[in-house]
Amino acid sequence: MSSPKSKKQGLVEQLIAAFRASGNQDAAFDNLAAERLGINQTDLHCLNAIENAGGLTAGQLAAAVGVTTGAVTGVVDRLERAGFARRVADPEDRRRVKIEVTPEFYARAAEIWGPLAAEWAQALDSKFTAAELTRIVDFLDLTVEIGGRHVERLGEAPER
Numbered sequence: 001m002s003s004p005k006s007k008k009q010g011l012v013e014q015l016i017a018a019f020r021a022s023g024n025q026d027a028a029f030d031n032l033a034a035e036r037l038g039i040n041q042t043d044l045h046c047l048n049a050i051e052n053a054g055g056l057t058a059g060q061l062a063a064a065v066g067v068t069t070g071a072v073t074g075v076v077d078r079l080e081r082a083g084f085a086r087r088v089a090d091p092e093d094r095r096r097v098k099i100e101v102t103p104e105f106y107a108r109a110a111e112i113w114g115p116l117a118a119e120w121a122q123a124l125d126s127k128f129t130a131a132e133l134t135r136i137v138d139f140l141d142l143t144v145e146i147g148g149r150h151v152e153r154l155g156e157a158p159e160r
Helices: 004-037 041-053 058-065 069-082 103-127 130-156
Strands: 085-090 093-101
Touching (some): 004 041, 041 058, 041 093, 041 103, 058 093
Antiparallel strands (some): 085 093
């Protein structure tokens, strides 16, 4: 008979494995989505960060995706040419430029991610209570918090 601690540790390990498998599947889906959009994976990653934040400056985007500001300039140029992003004056500081996604991107994203989002919404609504969903959101927020610290750690560590 296993102790409660060992059972809990087993569940933690199972949760981490499931989270990683979900991340891998998400990456596979995004690879195909990038191909459908005619852009590369880094550019799609940047689009996701811009869209999730409701717009970002170049510096904020670079920090969010872990690339240099020089690389972000190339990304934004490519995304503008594709019609998926645009540079706009930052309403809080007109000296700054923010990058935002375009209606064209939203239209294409709806074709690609819309069916997935609809199925997620239906499945989550039918399987989990509001309290359980709150706990899942807490878990995901925690993974972002912990992961962010380690992105910073790796970004600051010298290469070997």
